[in-house]
Amino acid sequence: MRQILLLFATIVLFVACDDGSDGGGNSSNVNNTSNVNNENNTGNVNNVVNVNNATAEVCDNGMDDDGDGDVDCADTDCLTAPACDRWLYVEGNAIRRADGSRWVGHGANLHDTRSCNRCAWNTPVPEEVMRRADALVEDWGADFIRLLLEAYPSGDGRVSWQTAMDDPDYLADMIAIVEHIGQHPGVYVLISLWIDPSFDDLGWPADATVELWRLLVQQFAQYPHVLFGVVNEPQSNFDGSLDADCHAAMSAVVEAIREEEELAGSPYHLVAVQGTRGWGRTLDYYVTNPVTVRDGDNVVYETHVYNPESDFESQFVVPSATLPVIIGEFGPADGYMTMDDCSALMVRAEELHLPWLAWTFHQRCPPNLLEQADDECDGMALTPTAWGILVRDWLTGL
Numbered sequence: 001m002r003q004i005l006l007l008f009a010t011i012v013l014f015v016a017c018d019d020g021s022d023g024g025g026n027s028s029n030v031n032n033t034s035n036v037n038n039e040n041n042t043g044n045v046n047n048v049v050n051v052n053n054a055t056a057e058v059c060d061n062g063m064d065d066d067g068d069g070d071v072d073c074a075d076t077d078c079l080t081a082p083a084c085d086r087w088l089y090v091e092g093n094a095i096r097r098a099d100g101s102r103w104v105g106h107g108a109n110l111h112d113t114r115s116c117n118r119c120a121w122n123t124p125v126p127e128e129v130m131r132r133a134d135a136l137v138e139d140w141g142a143d144f145i146r147l148l149l150e151a152y153p154s155g156d157g158r159v160s161w162q163t164a165m166d167d168p169d170y171l172a173d174m175i176a177i178v179e180h181i182g183q184h185p186g187v188y189v190l191i192s193l194w195i196d197p198s199f200d201d202l203g204w205p206a207d208a209t210v211e212l213w214r215l216l217v218q219q220f221a222q223y224p225h226v227l228f229g230v231v232n233e234p235q236s237n238f239d240g241s242l243d244a245d246c247h248a249a250m251s252a253v254v255e256a257i258r259e260e261e262e263l264a265g266s267p268y269h270l271v272a273v274q275g276t277r278g279w280g281r282t283l284d285y286y287v288t289n290p291v292t293v294r295d296g297d298n299v300v301y302e303t304h305v306y307n308p309e310s311d312f313e314s315q316f317v318v319p320s321a322t323l324p325v326i327i328g329e330f331g332p333a334d335g336y337m338t339m340d341d342c343s344a345l346m347v348r349a350e351e352l353h354l355p356w357l358a359w360t361f362h363q364r365c366p367p368n369l370l371e372q373a374d375d376e377c378d379g380m381a382l383t384p385t386a387w388g389i390l391v392r393d394w395l396t397g398l
C-alpha cells in the first residue's frame, strides 16, 4: 500500500512540475488545470492521499502515526528500522540480540504453500501459511519458525513446484509470508531450502543452489528477523570421509550469501550450515573445522535430532560447548526417539541455551504436531496431536 501512495504522490508532483515544458501560462492546458485542482480543491482524492502519505509511522514514539492500528516496531513500515533493531549476532557459542542479551528461539517447522507436497496440486494459498504462522506464534507461543521451501525438478501434475528462480509468483508468496511473520515482534524465521532440485545426490548444495541463494539474499537482505538455512540434510557419509567436501560445499553458499549481503549493504544474517552426515545429524567436523568465510562471522550449526537421550552428548552437548548450535528438527520417531527423549531434549536445550524447532506444524509429514482434518490446504482446524500438546505446553510455559 505504501508504494501505491508514493506512486500517487509522484504523479501529483510530476503534474505540478510539468507546466514549464509546454510553453507555460496556458490556462487551457490540461496539466495546468490539474495543478489548480490539486492546490485548491481540498476534496480532491489526490490531496487526501498526500495527507495520508505525509504521516509516516515513526518507529520509536509510542504512537500509531499512520493510523493502521500498529504502533512502532509492530508496524510493518518499521520492519527494517534501526530503532527496531532485530539483528542477531554470534559471539563465541552464543547467539545474541542487538542489545547483547542471549537469544534462544523456540518453535516449529512450517511448510510453504506446497505444504509437504500435500498442496502443490492446488492453487497456492499463502494466507494459509500465514494463518498457521500466526497460530504457532499467538496460540502456541513460538518465537522461532523454520520456513521450509520445497521445489521439484518436474511438475508431474502439480500446479506449483518450481524454485523461486523460475516461479516469480512463488517467490512473491514467500516474501509476503516472511514479511507477515516479521509483523510479530521478536519472532524470527529461518528460511530453509528443504527440498530443492539443485541439491546433489547427498543433499548438499551445488552450483545452482548457490545461484538460488544469491536470489533469495537479494530479496531478503534487509530483513533483520530472517536467518538462512543452506540445505535440509546432508545424507549418508556415515564414516565422515566426505566431511571436508561437504564443508566446502556449505562454505561456497556462505561465501555467496556474504557477497550478496555486502552488495546490498546489509549486516550479515545468521546462516545455518547443517551437519555433514547422517541426515544432518553430525556436527563433529565443524568442531575442529568451523566455517571460516568472513572469519566465520554469524555462522550457526544446525543438527536434526531423531535420537535417544544417550546420543545427546555427542550430537549437540559437546558441539555446543564451542559452536553456536541450533536444533533444526526433532520429534518422536519409532525406533529412534520417544516422547520422553523429546522432553529430555527440551530440558537439556534449555540448560544449554540452544534454540530448537520441533518437527512439524503439519498434519501429514510425520512426526506431526497437528491432527488431520478437512480443508488441509486452506482453513483446516489446527488441533494438536499428543506430540503437539507436548510442544505447545512447553512453548506456552516458557
Ligand SMILES: [Ca+2]
Binding pocket: 057, 058, 059, 060, 061, 062, 063, 064, 065, 071, 072
Ligand atoms: Ca509510531
Ligand SMILES: [Ca+2]
Binding pocket: 057, 063, 064, 065, 066, 067, 068, 069, 070, 071, 072, 075
Ligand atoms: Ca502504524
